[in-house]
Amino acid sequence: MRCHLMSLLASGLVISCGSQQPGAQAEGRDDSLTQADPSTVLVHGNMGVMEVTLTGEPVRRLLSAPVQAAVRHGEDVFAITGGQHEALGDEDDVITETALVRVSLRDGSAQRVALLDPVPGLDCEQAQVHLLPLTVQSAFDFRMNASGDALCVRRQDRNANMMDVAVHQRVWLADGRVESRVLQCGEPREEPFDCGALPRRPAPPPVRGHRVEEGHIVAPDGTRRPIAGGFEEEQSSPSGSWVLLSAVAEEGDYIHRALLLLDRRGGSVHPLGPSSDGAALTDAALADTASLLGGMTVPGEAFIRFVSWGGVEYLVADQFLVTPGGGTANLMGTPIL
Numbered sequence: 001m002r003c004h005l006m007s008l009l010a011s012g013l014v015i016s017c018g019s020q021q022p023g024a025q026a027e028g029r030d031d032s033l034t035q036a037d038p039s040t041v042l043v044h045g046n047m048g049v050m051e052v053t054l055t056g057e058p059v060r061r062l063l064s065a066p067v068q069a070a071v072r073h074g075e076d077v078f079a080i081t082g083g084q085h086e087a088l089g090d091e092d093d094v095i096t097e098t099a100l101v102r103v104s105l106r107d108g109s110a111q112r113v114a115l116l117d118p119v120p121g122l123d124c125e126q127a128q129v130h131l132l133p134l135t136v137q138s139a140f141d142f143r144m145n146a147s148g149d150a151l152c153v154r155r156q157d158r159n160a161n162m163m164d165v166a167v168h169q170r171v172w173l174a175d176g177r178v179e180s181r182v183l184q185c186g187e188p189r190e191e192p193f194d195c196g197a198l199p200r201r202p203a204p205p206p207v208r209g210h211r212v213e214e215g216h217i218v219a220p221d222g223t224r225r226p227i228a229g230g231f232e233e234e235q236s237s238p239s240g241s242w243v244l245l246s247a248v249a250e251e252g253d254y255i256h257r258a259l260l261l262l263d264r265r266g267g268s269v270h271p272l273g274p275s276s277d278g279a280a281l282t283d284a285a286l287a288d289t290a291s292l293l294g295g296m297t298v299p300g301e302a303f304i305r306f307v308s309w310g311g312v313e314y315l316v317a318d319q320f321l322v323t324p325g326g327g328t329a330n331l332m333g334t335p336i337l
Helices: 125-129 289-293
Strands: 014-017 040-045 048-053 058-063 067-073 076-081 085-088 092-095 099-104 110-115 142-144 150-156 165-172 178-185 211-213 216-218 224-226 232-236 242-250 256-263 269-271 297-299 305-309 312-316 320-322 328-330
Touching: 040 067, 040 076, 048 067, 058 076, 058 099, 067 142, 211 232, 211 242, 232 305, 242 289, 242 312, 256 289
Parallel strands: 014 320
Antiparallel strands: 014 312, 040 048, 048 058, 067 076, 076 099, 085 092, 099 110, 142 150, 150 165, 165 178, 211 216, 216 224, 232 242, 242 256, 256 269, 256 297, 305 312, 320 328
16 A cells, blocks of 8 residues: 545535524624625535635635645635545555645635644554545534644544544644644544634524424424424524424434424424425425435534524535525535634
8 A cells, every 4th residue: 555645525515594584683692603794605625625605606716636624714724635545456545645734815825734644653453454544524523722823633534433543633833743642543542632622602592483392393382293204403593593403314334314494483394405496395295204304414424503694594514505495506515614
């Protein structure tokens, strides 16, 4: 096996709950996910790092190499490139080197900060025998530390259910110095670096209006309508007007969840995804388990989060911008928040 520098495929999803009704404006919160009205958004994925409009039209490409994870810090985007499994015929397989790259939003320049491979201490059989790239599995695994002078990244050979190898690395931005700890190599080893607490998530708003409870949509007056598929409430939008519903659509080594949106104000349930027009589902459709679970699904590790941009609420959950009751825009990559 031999390694050389190339880049990795990655993707992501955004869903918009932007069809606002009176009273649906997001309440003010001390939350980094609440921003002024943007006309464009930065995204990353197999196309690199791009700035696109909220309808998915490209504005500019900032990095052409495929990117597996990215964060923004001030006027810079830090991106993880590489870590791709490449098969080169019968004789050679390679895992491309993983690098941390700084991209300037001011002039579009890109500079490699550090190489993350090879990682010292990966001496277990699982690391030596299996040709599996170590990649970022979750958006929470790549973030700035509390003091803003280093980036912390956790990489694994597979998702949490299947993982044999995991490493945690801290890259100091001033000089590109990389510190590495092996968290898992066939068995648990070291503890991760202390990179500070995760960003505070706002407390969920009080439940007002319709809710999902024990397989039913329950109205404020107690009226109950059945909803099939085992859907449960997962998280609410900042204003409390929308709530994400999810249910396990496929369970095994990798878990996939089906997603729907509930409008708490009127009790309507809306499908998501590029094949849907976003119109409210009928009671007959809500009783059809196969149809509900066969709609839009995401893997268990998908980044799913509500944001509020200019008073319009969106749900980040892969690479589409869906307006309930309207169409779907493909943003071509995961938004960089």
